[in-house]
Amino acid sequence: MTTIAEMYISLLPVILAGALNMVWCKLHLIKFLERPIDNNIVLKDGHRLFGENKTWKGLAGMVVLGILCTVLWGLICSGSDYLSAHNYLYRNYENTVMHNVLMGLLFGLGYALFELPNSFIKRRMNIAPGKSNKNLRGVLTIFFDQADSVIGCTLVLCLVYKMSILLFLGFVFLGALTHIIINILLYFAHLRKNMF
Numbered sequence: 380m381t382t383i384a385e386m387y388i389s390l391l392p393v394i395l396a397g398a399l400n401m402v403w404c405k406l407h408l409i410k411f412l413e414r415p416i417d418n419n420i421v422l423k424d425g426h427r428l429f430g431e432n433k434t435w436k437g438l439a440g441m442v443v444l445g446i447l448c449t450v451l452w453g454l455i456c457s458g459s460d461y462l463s464a465h466n467y468l469y470r471n472y473e474n475t476v477m478h479n480v481l482m483g484l485l486f487g488l489g490y491a492l493f494e495l496p497n498s499f500i501k502r503r504m505n506i507a508p509g510k511s512n513k514n515l516r517g518v519l520t521i522f523f524d525q526a527d528s529v530i531g532c533t534l535v536l537c538l539v540y541k542m543s544i545l546l547f548l549g550f551v552f553l554g555a556l557t558h559i560i561i562n563i564l565l566y567f568a569h570l571r572k573n574m575f
Contacts, residue, residue, distance in 0.1 A: 445487025
């Protein structure tokens, strides 16, 4: 149970940043960032490179919100011996604002950039942005839709904490499950078009 708590304590800032980024992307502010990352490029197979949902606004939001949430969480952790002792970010590095800015930046980039290969593959499988298949392949795409960003963030965490492959897989599984639950909540809050 302690390990699960440590996983959540360590990745809470990026979980919050991901949820807040959904809200940010719905706001029609800074419209010039609402352009797709792939610049509407269509490949020879007739499908977009990544699709309409991967925008510069989402990438920028994840980076900025990742930094803000990680710095804020670092300040909260600095006031709690328990949170500091059970946060993998601070096992080998001191809890400083600069450390948290760097980790938040890397978390945001890891989250956003690791979604792109999955989007590329889904376009090749003729799955529309924000959608999934309803068969067994659909279950796998739902899992990887949620796990891709978690893999990126867990790899970032590996930069500051050497973990076993079992712990890494635990992070990915728990993170994907958490991502699914948050997406369901965001769907019912009308912040997502589709549950999965």
